[in-house]
Amino acid sequence: MNIDKQVRPRQALLPNTDKSCLGIMGGGQLGRMFAHAAQAMGYKVAVLEPEAGCPAAQVAEHHVQADYDSPEGLKALLALTKHISTEFENVPADSMKELAYDGFVSPSGDCVSIAQDRLIEKRFFTRCSLRTGIFPTPHWGISRKEDVISAKDDLLPGILKTVRLGYDGKGQARVRNREELAAALVSMRGQPCVLEKMLPLAYEISVLVARGVDGQAVVYPIAENVHRDGILFTTLAPSPSVSADVAGAAQKAALTIIEELGYVGVLCIEFFVLTDGTLVVNEMAPRPHNSGHYTIDACVTSQFEQQVRALAQLPLGDVRLHSPAAMLNILGDVWFSGNSDTPREPAWDQILAIPGAHLHLYGKTEARRARKMGHITFVAPTMEQARAALHQACGILGLAAPEQA
Structure with a gap:
């Protein structure tokens, strides 16, 4: 099923002209x-x-x-x-x-609209499963009290999420039973929701894929993510946990999904890898993604250059990873010490003294807790060295390093 069937003439917009x-x-x-x-x-x-x-x-x-x-x-x-x-x-x-x-x-409005609605997105993934064999999380749409009653028992415990707009842990609540589910639905203030079954998660991976107007598609190496409080904390690329078989299945599924969408541009698809090795497709973002920031410093072509190439209708770039990378997301919390409300600038000089460190700050003048302020990517000859640099940075910034990293 191709969502976007438009036939677009190849009219590359070349750089360095009056219309560029x-x-x-x-x-x-x-x-x-x-x-x-x-x-x-x-x-x-x-x-x-x-x-x-x-x-x-x-x-x-x-x-x-x-x-x-x-x-x-x-x-x-x-x-x-x-x-x-x-x-x-x-x-x-x-x-x-x-x-x-x-x-x-690019991407088209039709593609964007699918990613904006969790239920429509899951239905699309279910249709894609006929080709990929990879299904979304078991789920149930919930908008009324009657939906709470009709939800299957095996969907609990689960996570109730708003169908639209929730991100970075917002618009969602963990529920253990129907009483908590009913209360969570009330807290969502009448917004349509979806209940997702909690699964035995081993780890989460991101698959970054891009497709040009000519149908050419490329897929980046598998990245492994760690979240804290629903917000991405670290990304390791290539994933140190994923097997070759699971990596290949995820990349093949990503290429199938982007083809089924008729998508042009950069698309990030998140998958869960369960404790038994089962692969589950979670969600997609119709744009470059936080978990793909490592590509700026560790890949031949960054996800942003890839977005430029696709939009300008140019050939897509090489997605090779030239160095293992560990990316640390920087939130406004690191500007504050303990319970203090007075911000102070983090010790960027110490961070930049770490070999392989690349600091990216986003130009946000006001630091607030949980606000994304920047990221640091550590590239190194080996993943062990990249991880060690990330741990060192966590110590400087007063952050507890994740066990997985």
């Missing part, structure tokens, strides 16, 4: 890193974002300051560029579809 401008919906750190990659290749960048001084607008040549569904804003963006992507999945899908009438949009 690429557009991005959203002004966060992913848009900022997209802009860096585009500018390095000779493109100008136009950002549509309502917030003044956002990370992407700090570096882009053009900032259309407007709401994502503003007709005037969309028109202004199209006046600057006809090649437009997105840096987050909750951009209005209708806006992406509207832009596609006069421009080349």
Whole structure:
């Protein structure tokens, strides 16, 4: 089943010309890193974002300051560029579809709309399982009290998630029984939800895949993730835990999924690996992903350069990993000592003294707890050395290093 059946003529937008401008919906750190990659290749960048001084607008040549569904804003963006992507999945899908009438949009609004709704996404993964053999987590849509009653017993204990908008641990609650499920549904304030069965998780992996307008697709090495409080904490690439068989199955499934979508651009798909080795597809993000940041420093072609290539309708780049990498997500918490409310700058000089350390800060002037402020990637000749550097950095920043890393 191909979601997006549009036949697009191959009209590459070459760099370093008067028309060499690429557009991005959203002004966060992913848009900022997209802009860096585009500018390095000779493109100008136009950002549509309502917030003044956002990370992407700090570096882009053009900032259309407007709401994502503003007709005037969309028109202004199209006046600057006809090649437009997105840096987050909750951009209005209708806006992406509207832009596609006069421009080349990747990913398409149809693809974005699937990733915006957990139930629709799981139904899509279930259809893909006919080819991949890999299923989503057992689940049940819950919007009313009656749905709580009709949910199967074997879905509990589980996790109740809002169907839309929840991310980084927000919009979800762990439930052990029907009483807790009913209470959690009330706490979601009437939002449609999905109950997902809790599974015996060994670890989580990310598969980063990209597809060009010509149908060419490439898949990056498997990355292994550790979360804290629902927020990505570390990523190791290549995954030290995954077997060759599981890695191959996950990469093959990712290539199938992106083909079934008729997708153009960079797509990240998260999988669970269970304690018995079973592979379960969890969710996808229609954009570059936090777990793919290691590609900037450890791969021949970063996920952001890949997004630029796909959007400009150029050949995709080499996805080889030239060095093992350990990525540490940096939240605003490291600006605060203990229970203090007074921020102080972390010891970046000590971090940068660690061999193989690459610091990336996102231009956010206000540090807040749980706010993504940057990341550090450690590259080394071996994964053991990269892990050791990550542990050293955790000690400097006052963080407990994860056992898996």
